[in-house]
Each structure stands twice: as C-alpha cells, then as structure tokens.
Amino acid sequence: MEKFLTLNPKEISTHKLHSYLLSAVAPRPIALSSTMDDNMNPNLSPFSFFNVFSANPPIMIFSPARRVKNNTTKDTLDNVLSTKEVVINIVSYEIVEQMSLSSSEYPSSINEFEKAGFTMLESDLIKPFRVKESPVQFECIVQDVVSLGEKGGAGNLVICEIVKIHINKKILNDDLSINPHKIDLVARAGGNFYTRAKKGFFEIPKPISNLGIGFDNLPKKILNSSILSGNDLAKLANVESLPTKDELENFKEDNISIKGKNSHELAKILLQKNDIYKAWKVLLYKD
Numbered sequence: 278m279e280k281f282l283t284l285n286p287k288e289i290s291t292h293k294l295h296s297y298l299l300s301a302v303a304p305r306p307i308a309l310s311s312t313m314d315d316n317m318n319p320n321l322s323p324f325s326f327f328n329v330f331s332a333n334p335p336i337m338i339f340s341p342a343r344r345v346k347n348n349t350t351k352d353t354l355d356n357v358l359s360t361k362e363v364v365i366n367i368v369s370y371e372i373v374e375q376m377s378l379s380s381s382e383y384p385s386s387i388n389e390f391e392k393a394g395f396t397m398l399e400s401d402l403i404k405p406f407r408v409k410e411s412p413v414q415f416e417c418i419v420q421d422v423v424s425l426g427e428k429g430g431a432g433n434l435v436i437c438e439i440v441k442i443h444i445n446k447k448i449l450n451d452d453l454s455i456n457p458h459k460i461d462l463v464a465r466a467g468g469n470f471y472t473r474a475k476k477g478f479f480e481i482p483k484p485i486s487n488l489g490i491g492f493d494n495l496p497k498k499i500l501n502s503s504i505l506s507g508n509d510l511a512k513l514a515n516v517e518s519l520p521t522k523d524e525l526e527n528f529k530e531d532n533i534s535i536k537g538k539n540s541h542e543l544a545k546i547l548l549q550k551n552d553i554y555k556a557w558k559v560l561l562y563k564d
Contacts, residue, residue: 291430300467308339309366311405312356320352321379321389325465335439340432348429361419362403366411370461370473374511381484394492412448412460416441489515504541509548528558
C-alpha cells in the first residue's frame with residue numbers, strides 16, 4: 278500500500294488544488310485590508326495569502342487572488358491598482374467573527390466597515406481608513422502589483438511598503454515589545470478552520486452566500502449590549518433574515534420557562550454553541 282497520494286497540479290481541478298494548498302500550508306496570518314476606490318468609497322476584506330518579507334525596507338505582501346468560480350477580481354485588487362494605498366490591519370481573536378463577516382461578497386457600494394461593525398479611523402499618511410478594533414495597523418504604499426496569471430485562482434502579489442505603524446498600547450510589555458498572549462492572534466487554515474495562537478484550532482462557518490444583514494441592521498438594544506461581544510454580534514449579523522412573526526409566536530408558546538431571564542445572557546450561551554437562529558428568537562422574545 279502506497280503511503281502517499283501523489284498529484285500533478287495540472288491534472289486536478291483548481292478548486293481541489295486550492296483546497297489542498299490551504300489545508301497543507303497553514304496556519305496563515307490574516308491581512309484585513311482596507312482600501313478606497315477613486316470615488317473615496319471604503320472597502321474592507323481579509324486575505325490569508327499574506328506575510329512580512331523585509332524589514333529594511335519594511336515590506337508586506339498579500340495576494341487577492343482571482344475568484345476560482347468565475348475568474349473575476351476583487352474590489353481590493355481594483356482599488357490598490359488604482360490608488361496604490363492600503364492599510365493592513367492585524368486580526369486578533371477578539372475580532373475574528375467580524376473579520377469573517379467582512380469577507381462576504383457585498384456589492385462595491387456597500388461599506389464593509391459598517392456591515393462588520395468596525396470603527397473607521399483616519400490614517401495619518403494615506404487615505405484608506407484603519408480598523409480601530411485591530412491591535413496593530415500598518416499604513417502602506419503599494420510599490421508594485423505582480424499578476425501571477427489570468428485564470429481563476431491566479432494570485433496578485435500586492436507588494437506594500439509600510440510607512441506608519443499603529444500599535445494598541447494594551448498589547449505591549451513594559452519594554453514596549455508586543456506581548457504574544459495579549460495580542461491573541463488568529464490564523465487561517467483549510468475549510469472553516471482557524472487557529473488561535475494561545476489555544477489551537479476552532480471553526481467559523483463561512484459567511485452565507487446570500488449575505489448577512491450586517492451590524493447596520495441590528496436593533497440598537499442588541500448592538501449596544503453590555504453582554505454580547507463583537508464576535509457574538511457578528512454571528513447575529515450573519516443571518517440572511519430574522520425569525521418570522523409566526524416562528525416567534527411559536528417560540529414564545531414553547532419557551533415560557535425563559536420568561537424573566539436575561540435574554541442577552543441566554544443568547545450568549547446559544548451563540549457559543551452556534552445555535553444562532555435560536556439566539557435571535559431569545560433576543561426578540563419580549564418584542
């Protein structure tokens with residue numbers, strides 16, 4: 278019995294090859310990339326084909342690949358080709374669900390900052406906004422974009438020179454070095470898997486293909502919850518629609534026992550189990 282599955286990349290589908298590459302070359306850091314188009318419309322999207330490649334000059338490279346399914350390009354690529362500017366925001370566990378939501382294929386006119394519940398911070402030297410919630414933000418000038426092909430799945434190496442760095446002081450040690458436990462980084466693996474530097478692998482279901490309602494459509498009393506975290510809210514914002522009136526009425530009749538209990542605390546427990554639709558029903562119970 279042979280010990281290896283041996284493959285010729287040219288003899289399998291791009292989709293299958295893509296899956297093998299992402300599962301084998303992991304975990305990969307995530308560049309949450311903020312750009313702007315020529316009309317000053319902001320865009321935000323994560324990429325795990327990403328790393329740092331030089332300190333002098335300080336260079337990072339990320340690759341917004343052409344879509345495998347239809348060979349189209351992403352707004353991020355179009356924007357960096359046009360404006361030559363990008364902010365690379367680092368992803369911590371505290372914002373991983375929001376980051377995932379920002380990867381949804383919203384139309385170009387939609388602001389992913391708003392959909393994913395992120396706060397836009399003005400940059401010092403370039404036009405694209407920084408993500409306030411990110412522990413480290415790199416303002417970058419795009420030095421070059423190297424196309425690796427014209428077919429679906431082909432990468433585009435965006436070579437970025439860092440011109441300004443912003444580090445949240447809460448992740449620093451007394452000597453101003455970054456504390457790896459405080460920064461609490463996450464990285465991408467294959468399929469739905471991510472890894473948390475402190476604790477190992479976990480899963481985040483990919484955003485629904487029909488697009489979530491987004492943070493901008495969350496009721497204010499849920500959005501301003503003192504109990505639900507940004508990750509919790511991102512799960513709630515990733516549903517396509519809310520429970521219907523009939524579904525909610527049936528839920529109320531079947532769950533009299535939860536009356537009087539804190540709906541946000543109950544919803545948080547359900548969200549930890551990824552029972553998102555039931556969490557919505559609990560939150561809307563008294564409405």
